[in-house]
Amino acid sequence: MVTTRGLREQAGSEPITMLTAYDAPTAKLIDEAGIDIILVGDSMGNAVLGHESTLPVTIDEVKSRTAAVSRVTENALVVADMPFLSFGVDEAETIRNAGMMLKEAGADAVKLESGAHTVETTQRLTELGIPVMAHLGLTPQHVNQIGGYGRQGTTKQAAREILALGREHESAGAFSLVLEHIPENLAAQVTSEISIPTIGIGAGRDCDGQVLVITDVLGLDEWSPPFSKQFGDVRSEIQNAVTAYKDAVENGQFPTAEQSHIEEELDELY
Numbered sequence: 001m002v003t004t005r006g007l008r009e010q011a012g013s014e015p016i017t018m019l020t021a022y023d024a025p026t027a028k029l030i031d032e033a034g035i036d037i038i039l040v041g042d043s044m045g046n047a048v049l050g051h052e053s054t055l056p057v058t059i060d061e062v063k064s065r066t067a068a069v070s071r072v073t074e075n076a077l078v079v080a081d082m083p084f085l086s087f088g089v090d091e092a093e094t095i096r097n098a099g100m101m102l103k104e105a106g107a108d109a110v111k112l113e114s115g116a117h118t119v120e121t122t123q124r125l126t127e128l129g130i131p132v133m134a135h136l137g138l139t140p141q142h143v144n145q146i147g148g149y150g151r152q153g154t155t156k157q158a159a160r161e162i163l164a165l166g167r168e169h170e171s172a173g174a175f176s177l178v179l180e181h182i183p184e185n186l187a188a189q190v191t192s193e194i195s196i197p198t199i200g201i202g203a204g205r206d207c208d209g210q211v212l213v214i215t216d217v218l219g220l221d222e223w224s225p226p227f228s229k230q231f232g233d234v235r236s237e238i239q240n241a242v243t244a245y246k247d248a249v250e251n252g253q254f255p256t257a258e259q260s261h262i263e264e265e266l267d268e269l270y
Contacts, residue, residue, distance in 0.1 A: 010036075016197055019212060028072040054141060080107035082097065136179055179207060187207050222235070
């Protein structure tokens with residue numbers, strides 16, 4: 001079973017694999033494939049809930065889907081994403097929401113979209129026994145503030161800030177750090193400067209691990225981010241299966257006797 005301590009020891013020796021999941025069947029397949037970490041991401045907003053951003057995702061939605069993922073996961077570390085405004089507004093509420101993910105939904109850790117404002121939060125949560133995965137670079141919950149989903153850390157000042165915040169979150173107790181959509185050479189410097197594992201998404205080849213959104217990996221959508229890759233074509237498979245079902249029903253080929261049952265005692269009801 002993957003643990004936060006084990007992941008820290010794995011940094012720099014064996015690549016860490018991480019994927020998102022939002023339901024039990026997908027989580028079970030990911031776990032059986034030997035993926036190290038399953039993130040129940042607020043990316044569910046875009047990926048499966050039909051929203052244009054992650055902002056509308058609620059704490060109850062993340063809690064419900066985290067519980068579904070946790071029920072079927074035996075080996076991977078389950079990390080629950082803390083959605084927009086579920087943390088940072090009030091310390092007591094932050095602690096309750098994060099603790100609920102472990103106590104009621106069965107998560108092993110939580111992830112915070114991070115910045116200077118989350119250093120103390122990270123320290124407090126870890127003091128209480130709630131492991132924290134930090135997240136720097138592109139933080140989608142700040143889309144309205146940063147003006148879109150562009151690459152971050154492209155100037156020396158911005159890069160220094162990311163490096164400094166990585167160090168601060170390590171000192172605050174974070175067990176790992178997601179680096180999203182930043183230059184590869186910046187991610188390499190952060191990875192070399194901190195001892196906790198870095199997990200990249202659009203951050204190049206030098207991170208200790210990689211994470212992608214499962215719908216991108218499966219090729220479920222027509223579009224995926226330029227830093228992602230579609231490793232399958234599940235979209236076409238679903239379209240083919242649904243079309244085949246529709247044709248079979250309309251042509252009278254489904255159901256057949258094999259999918260039906262006859263109870264002889266019911267032949268004559270009157």
